[in-house]
Amino acid sequence: MYKIKLDQFEGPLDLLLFFIKRDELNIYDIPISKITKEFLEYVNLIKMLDLEVAGDFILMASTLMHIKVRMLLPPDVDEKGEEIDPRGELVQALLEYKRYKEMSEELAFFETSQRKLNFRSNYSEDPAEAPPEYEVLLKNVSIFDLAKAFKKALEGVKQPVVHEVIKISISIDEQIEYILKLLDENKRIHFLTLVHPMRERIRIVITFIALLELVKMQRIGIQESDNFNDFVLIKLNDGQNI
Amino acid sequence: MDKTYNSVINALIFASDEPLPAADIVKAIKGIDGEYIQIHVEDVNQCVEEINNFYDENQVLFKIIKVANGFLYATRPEVAKYVGFLSSEKSKRRLSQAALETLAIIAYKQPLTKPELETIRGVNSDYILNSLLEKQLITITGRAETIGRPLLYNTTDEFLKYFGLNKISDLPKPREIDEIMQDEDFIEQKKRIMMNLIEEKIEDEMNSGGDDGSTAE
Numbered sequence: 001m002y003k004i005k006l007d008q009f010e011g012p013l014d015l016l017l018f019f020i021k022r023d024e025l026n027i028y029d030i031p032i033s034k035i036t037k038e039f040l041e042y043v044n045l046i047k048m049l050d051l052e053v054a055g056d057f058i059l060m061a062s063t064l065m066h067i068k069v070r071m072l073l074p075p076d077v078d079e080k081g082e083e084i085d086p087r088g089e090l091v092q093a094l095l096e097y098k099r100y101k102e103m104s105e106e107l108a109f110f111e112t113s114q115r116k117l118n119f120r121s122n123y124s125e126d127p128a129e130a131p132p133e134y135e136v137l138l139k140n141v142s143i144f145d146l147a148k149a150f151k152k153a154l155e156g157v158k159q160p161v162v163h164e165v166i167k168i169s170i171s172i173d174e175q176i177e178y179i180l181k182l183l184d185e186n187k188r189i190h191f192l193t194l195v196h197p198m199r200e201r202i203r204i205v206i207t208f209i210a211l212l213e214l215v216k217m218q219r220i221g222i223q224e225s226d227n228f229n230d231f232v233l234i235k236l237n238d239g240q241n242i
Numbered sequence: 243m244d245k246t247y248n249s250v251i252n253a254l255i256f257a258s259d260e261p262l263p264a265a266d267i268v269k270a271i272k273g274i275d276g277e278y279i280q281i282h283v284e285d286v287n288q289c290v291e292e293i294n295n296f297y298d299e300n301q302v303l304f305k306i307i308k309v310a311n312g313f314l315y316a317t318r319p320e321v322a323k324y325v326g327f328l329s330s331e332k333s334k335r336r337l338s339q340a341a342l343e344t345l346a347i348i349a350y351k352q353p354l355t356k357p358e359l360e361t362i363r364g365v366n367s368d369y370i371l372n373s374l375l376e377k378q379l380i381t382i383t384g385r386a387e388t389i390g391r392p393l394l395y396n397t398t399d400e401f402l403k404y405f406g407l408n409k410i411s412d413l414p415k416p417r418e419i420d421e422i423m424q425d426e427d428f429i430e431q432k433k434r435i436m437m438n439l440i441e442e443k444i445e446d447e448m449n450s451g452g453d454d455g456s457t458a459e
Contacts, residue, residue, distance in 0.1 A: 010339055010340050010363070056364060093364065096362055097362055099417060100346045100363075106414055
């Protein structure tokens with residue numbers, strides 16, 4: 001029942017209207033930064049395909065970025081002393097375009113009903129083959145269909161998911177020795193410094209268990225650190241502070 | 243008006259390839275039978291109505307329609323499938339969205355220049371304008387008095403004929419911006435759905451008719 005059609009954008013305004021409609025945005029309060037980002041993604045795609053139309057889209061992209069910058073600056077004020085919304089012109093252009101886009105749908109209706117009537121001169125005037133120049137007028141696949149399809153295709157190529165199991169050979173005894181060795185070299189070690197070079201979660205866990213073991217054995221002591229999220233390991237000699 | 247002219251009017255319309263204005267019919271009859279003949283444009287309209295009524299009653303599958311301010315014979319929608327089977331590829335294809343959009347803007351804003359058109363559409367429109375010119379849906383009517391004296395474009399009678407309009411003011415009015423805002427996209431949404439349905443139906447018809455252009459040499 002559900003039919004998916006590739007959307008076809010006639011230009012940058014059309015594309016913007018699509019975003020606004022899809023995300024149910026308020027046309028008078030367009031989230032410029034969000035829409036600019038999406039727009040740029042699309043433009044990059046078009047650029048990648050090296051389309052001639054890219055120029056119009058790039059122009060719009062720079063307009064969007066210009067608006068975005070102006071939104072960050074203190075607003076300009078018109079002669080009445082009211083703040084000028086930097087998006088104003090764009091909104092007007094979008095609405096104007098939308099008006100005519102609606103009318104083109106009206107025309108399509110007329111076309112549909114009129115096409116069912118055939119006039120007398122229909123046969124003789126029709127060339128056997130439509131000249132190729134007409135192609136642009138005819139309801140064909142547009143370059144944006146192609147662009148979208150291409151994008152879909154690229155997205156469709158999923159990297160095969162490979163789960164790799166690496167055996168991390170590590171034991172509590174090893175880590176106990178490691179900690180003690182480090183403490184021989186430096187009198188105090190911050191815990192975070194100790195685990196910092198460790199990449200695997202399991203290694204950190206084992207190290208932590210090892211140091212708990214050492215505390216229990218009273219081989220090392222733990223001190224509060226200046227940094228509240230950290231603590232300091234110190235070496236003990238038979239439970240005594242050196 | 244003498245009723246004997248009914249068949250003359252019918253014959254004139256029948257013989258015409260292009261929409262034939264009522265005024266031309268009057269001119270033709272007066273030109274042959276003399277200026278004193280009592281016949282007016284209203285008489286022609288009346289006569290066409292009678293002819294169409296006759297076709298309706300007898301279920302004839304063609305009739306006279308009024309497009310581009312003139313009269314023209316056309317077959318009825320019921321037989322569109324069969325008639326379409328023999329006509330060439332060109333008349334089967336629909337206009338693209340870009341073409342419709344451009345035509346809509348020109349139709350409402352005419353005369354207008356290319357820069358004006360491109361400002362509204364936001365895209366370069368050289369190619370589409372040339373194609374529409376070639377298809378005679380638009381024409382150049384002069385130059386604007388502004389800098390660079392750009393060409394002015396208008397829609398043509400062919401445009402009216404293509405969309406089945408009698409005059410340009412038959413087009414529905416574009417909605418005002420406030421209206422569009424209040425609409426919450428509801429109507430537009432509905433239209434789109436309808437359009438798609440219609441398109442699909444047509445495509446289905448084409449396919450089930452077994453003719454997709456391959457036989458339309």
